[in-house]
Amino acid sequence: MEQKIIDYDFNEETLGFEEPEKAPDKPLGTGEKLSLAVLGFGILMFALQSMGMPPGGTWAGFLLVFLPVFFGTAFYFHLNFKGTVPGIKHDNIYFRGLTNKGVLGWLVGIVFTGFYIALYWFPEYLAGGIKIVNPLSLALSGSPANNWFFYGFLYTLAVFIFGVRMFMKYRHNRYQKIRTASVMFFQLGFAFLIPNLLMLFNQPEFYLSYFWPLKPEYLFPGTLSYFVNHPGGLGMFLIFWGAVMTFIATPLLTYYFGKRWYCSWVCGCGGLAETMGDPFRHLSDKSKKAWRTERWLVHSVLVFIVVTTVLLWVNSATSGAVFGEASMSLKKWYGFYIGAIFSGVIGVGFYPIMGSRVWCRFGCPMAAVLGIFQRYLSRFRITTNGDQCMSCGNCSTYCEMGIDVRAYAQKGENIVRASCVGCGVCAAVCPRGVLKLENGGTFKDRFSGSDKPLGALIDSLKHV
Amino acid sequence: MRVAIIGNGVTGVAAALSIRRLQPDWEIVMISGESSFHYSRPALMYVFMGHMSYKDTKPYEDSLWRKNRIDLVRGWVTEIDAAGKKLIMHEKDPVSFDKLLVATGSKSNKFGWPGQDLGGVQGLYSLMDLRLLYENVKGARSAVIVGGGLIGIELAEMLHSRNIHVTFLVREESYWTNVLPIEESQMINRVILEQGIDLRLLTELKEIVGDDSGRVRGVVTNEEEFIECQVVGLTAGVSPNVALAKASGIKTGRGILVDWSFRTDTPDVFAAGDCAEIITEGEGRNLIQQVWYTGKNQGKVAGEVIAGRHSVYDPGIWYNSAKFFDLEYQTYGTVRNVPVEGEDNFYWEHPDHGRSIRIVTKDGVVCGINVMGLRYSHRVCESWVAEKRSLDYVLDHLGDANFDPEFYEKCEAEIIKEIRKQAA
Ligand SMILES: Cc1cc2nc3c(=O)[nH]c(=O)nc-3n(C[C@H](O)[C@H](O)[C@H](O)COP(=O)(O)OP(=O)(O)OC[C@H]3O[C@@H](n4cnc5c(N)ncnc54)[C@H](O)[C@@H]3O)c2cc1C
Ligand code: SF4
Ligand code: SF4
Numbered sequence: 001m002e003q004k005i006i007d008y009d010f011n012e013e014t015l016g017f018e019e020p021e022k023a024p025d026k027p028l029g030t031g032e033k034l035s036l037a038v039l040g041f042g043i044l045m046f047a048l049q050s051m052g053m054p055p056g057g058t059w060a061g062f063l064l065v066f067l068p069v070f071f072g073t074a075f076y077f078h079l080n081f082k083g084t085v086p087g088i089k090h091d092n093i094y095f096r097g098l099t100n101k102g103v104l105g106w107l108v109g110i111v112f113t114g115f116y117i118a119l120y121w122f123p124e125y126l127a128g129g130i131k132i133v134n135p136l137s138l139a140l141s142g143s144p145a146n147n148w149f150f151y152g153f154l155y156t157l158a159v160f161i162f163g164v165r166m167f168m169k170y171r172h173n174r175y176q177k178i179r180t181a182s183v184m185f186f187q188l189g190f191a192f193l194i195p196n197l198l199m200l201f202n203q204p205e206f207y208l209s210y211f212w213p214l215k216p217e218y219l220f221p222g223t224l225s226y227f228v229n230h231p232g233g234l235g236m237f238l239i240f241w242g243a244v245m246t247f248i249a250t251p252l253l254t255y256y257f258g259k260r261w262y263c264s265w266v267c268g269c270g271g272l273a274e275t276m277g278d279p280f281r282h283l284s285d286k287s288k289k290a291w292r293t294e295r296w297l298v299h300s301v302l303v304f305i306v307v308t309t310v311l312l313w314v315n316s317a318t319s320g321a322v323f324g325e326a327s328m329s330l331k332k333w334y335g336f337y338i339g340a341i342f343s344g345v346i347g348v349g350f351y352p353i354m355g356s357r358v359w360c361r362f363g364c365p366m367a368a369v370l371g372i373f374q375r376y377l378s379r380f381r382i383t384t385n386g387d388q389c390m391s392c393g394n395c396s397t398y399c400e401m402g403i404d405v406r407a408y409a410q411k412g413e414n415i416v417r418a419s420c421v422g423c424g425v426c427a428a429v430c431p432r433g434v435l436k437l438e439n440g441g442t443f444k445d446r447f448s449g450s451d452k453p454l455g456a457l458i459d460s461l462k463h464v
Numbered sequence: 465m466r467v468a469i470i471g472n473g474v475t476g477v478a479a480a481l482s483i484r485r486l487q488p489d490w491e492i493v494m495i496s497g498e499s500s501f502h503y504s505r506p507a508l509m510y511v512f513m514g515h516m517s518y519k520d521t522k523p524y525e526d527s528l529w530r531k532n533r534i535d536l537v538r539g540w541v542t543e544i545d546a547a548g549k550k551l552i553m554h555e556k557d558p559v560s561f562d563k564l565l566v567a568t569g570s571k572s573n574k575f576g577w578p579g580q581d582l583g584g585v586q587g588l589y590s591l592m593d594l595r596l597l598y599e600n601v602k603g604a605r606s607a608v609i610v611g612g613g614l615i616g617i618e619l620a621e622m623l624h625s626r627n628i629h630v631t632f633l634v635r636e637e638s639y640w641t642n643v644l645p646i647e648e649s650q651m652i653n654r655v656i657l658e659q660g661i662d663l664r665l666l667t668e669l670k671e672i673v674g675d676d677s678g679r680v681r682g683v684v685t686n687e688e689e690f691i692e693c694q695v696v697g698l699t700a701g702v703s704p705n706v707a708l709a710k711a712s713g714i715k716t717g718r719g720i721l722v723d724w725s726f727r728t729d730t731p732d733v734f735a736a737g738d739c740a741e742i743i744t745e746g747e748g749r750n751l752i753q754q755v756w757y758t759g760k761n762q763g764k765v766a767g768e769v770i771a772g773r774h775s776v777y778d779p780g781i782w783y784n785s786a787k788f789f790d791l792e793y794q795t796y797g798t799v800r801n802v803p804v805e806g807e808d809n810f811y812w813e814h815p816d817h818g819r820s821i822r823i824v825t826k827d828g829v830v831c832g833i834n835v836m837g838l839r840y841s842h843r844v845c846e847s848w849v850a851e852k853r854s855l856d857y858v859l860d861h862l863g864d865a866n867f868d869p870e871f872y873e874k875c876e877a878e879i880i881k882e883i884r885k886q887a888a
Contacts, residue, residue, distance in 0.1 A: 019514065021603070022627055023628050085790055173869065385843075385867055386843050388757075393522075
């Protein structure tokens, strides 16, 4: 053996491969600097106005903050990507603190988490910011802004700002562009404008893009009776809409398109994950252990919400004689632990630590329902291009749902997994063109390999 | 029964897994000096560029090996004692075996260039090379890459991602024209230049020049031009890594000589993957295949033979794929850089130069397809070649082969029109 190689022995597992040295970066262009300055101005305005400086609380104040924030960031992303050749741009992802759980990543995680804690339990700390969006709230919903309006506004803004980033990053990929436009549309229209306008016209605040079991209250007896009794008849329509979406549209659309029709095209949680969450998508845990945890958790949440709903109905049918106390406390418990802590604090707050789809993967009962359909009764699958896979691992690394895509691709098998949200990024990053998302002709030909659903189910039970 | 496998690359691993499937009770020991666990060699570049961490390049969870009772030994084999049925190890106890598979892969070519052993000069094949590159890029501002193949362009991309200015010396008139037809090759030239890489065609390395401390200072080309650089990448191809086998008395040529069931001339010793040279009787040269999928397929067959099956390797219809910066390439069947007698080429290129397709027919039958910037289905293209389809048939069914993501602009109508015009 060559002596040189023997001398060069090292332990790649413990040593790892940190960042190699880099020649100096090109300095930021004038346009980029200017964009950042504009953004900085917006943030400064926000800080000053939330401390009570004029013109906080007026339209002028609102525009002085959010125009610079939006255009500054959007132009920065635009210019940043414009200087590159269209294609997958993942250089340095594992070297940057923000995207590799470094100090900056943790810092952002703490700030996000802190924001959610304030939002749920100490909204008074957000008073300054809430005041700034007040004019918009008055115009849209006719009532003064509260913490939820503030949150909804920031959420939509984030989807739009980072939506611009997605457009630029994936300007070579029409699937990604159309999908991003879709989540932006549904966030703005269905999850922000319509609910607020409904309130303006004295109608119940209703999110047309959320259904039971993600919004469990839409099938709770209390909500239904409130809607039924609501003057104007729109309440009836909303009940009808909710029921149709849950019981008819969900199975039907999932049969034809897979769960992606919802999770990565419509849903607001998905919308944020696919835009602001994109820089963190690779942080999802790919281990088999995480997969096992995921299946247990997400299905437990589903069972929980089904039981709660049933109990509430029994309770309401028996006028509280049966399960009265229990069903109410279950409902509260769900709202606090699942609604607030899981979907908010952990779901978004932990983006820079656990990846962008923690809630969607481990907690969302809607994802669980869609997943069951997708796994057993859908035409959707990701097909593998023959034996072209060279096991590089890009697909698994960038799967936000933590699916080990490579494990299937390197065996030449289709990927038919309950959790796949159909974001299409695995197919986009594959350097060998191996993966393709498809709605095949039937659902019978989906299982190309060892991964037959029944066998897999029995297998997974064995692991318990 | 105890099987030893030298090398934990894709070949060794495919063999180990296929032996385990057929022989649940045999002992299997897999030895490699390079890494404790199997990793994907083609992913080396992504680690360096920060797309993935090292652990992401491992195709299987570490627990797989224990579950399948495949013992892993981290160490270098220094000698194969075929008669004594044992492997002599560097600083480790010998490993005994009943049957042995040699899957030692390839090594980078060096052509005896003056200065090729200077500091800062290296190839790119292994984790050690990657580690060495970490050392070599320290303080580097410019690099020269010699040899215009697949690894050369990957290395260019890697260095480019660290802001190091790359000069790329290509001996041929255009990038990789010893394999690609000129049109495809020129598409890649464009891509290389667009990235700001200084592509020098028809340029050869004459000499690598060092400073007093033995580090590279620059290179001199065949045109007597001096190009200053702190790193030199030698990527003029790879050849089978036969040193160990050869020194141990196993018969070698360019690679380790084996039959179509991967038996060497030495009893109970097998060889497969990049390091093997399959003896082809009659016409034609011996077969050496040095890509990922052939390693996987050869390893699988070798494993079956070792486990006692009568398996014979069938190379099937050739295919491959690569990515040149952002430009994807796939090839199926036989596409030569220059057509031979009886072959016709039909070629379409998108006006934006980002996509192209070439269909090659031999005596009227489709024998090969190249696509650039398009994704085509392996199964479909393979079946056309295997079933000896006519050009007309292929054009009539071209849409079936498209494997691009949903909503992508479909070019098939344009392609068919253009190629029918050429065929008329
Ligand atoms: C940078 C790069 C990119 C590539 N990209 C692609 C691609 O995109 N597509 C493609 O199809 N192919 C690609 N290839 C080629 C592909 O990686 C090889 O064909 C494949 O790895 C060969 O597998 P193997 O198992 O035969 O050998 P190897 O993967 O080389 O494995 C051989 C192993 O044997 C070990 N070994 C050797 N000698 C000894 C000894 N004396 N003692 C102990 N252990 C020893 C080595 O440490 C090594 O781990 C690429 C290669 C490189 C270098
Ligand atoms: S498997 Fe692919 S499409 Fe599905 S969630 Fe993962 S990355 Fe997205
Ligand atoms: S990214 Fe493509 S080539 Fe790499 S492991 Fe995944 S499917 Fe295989």
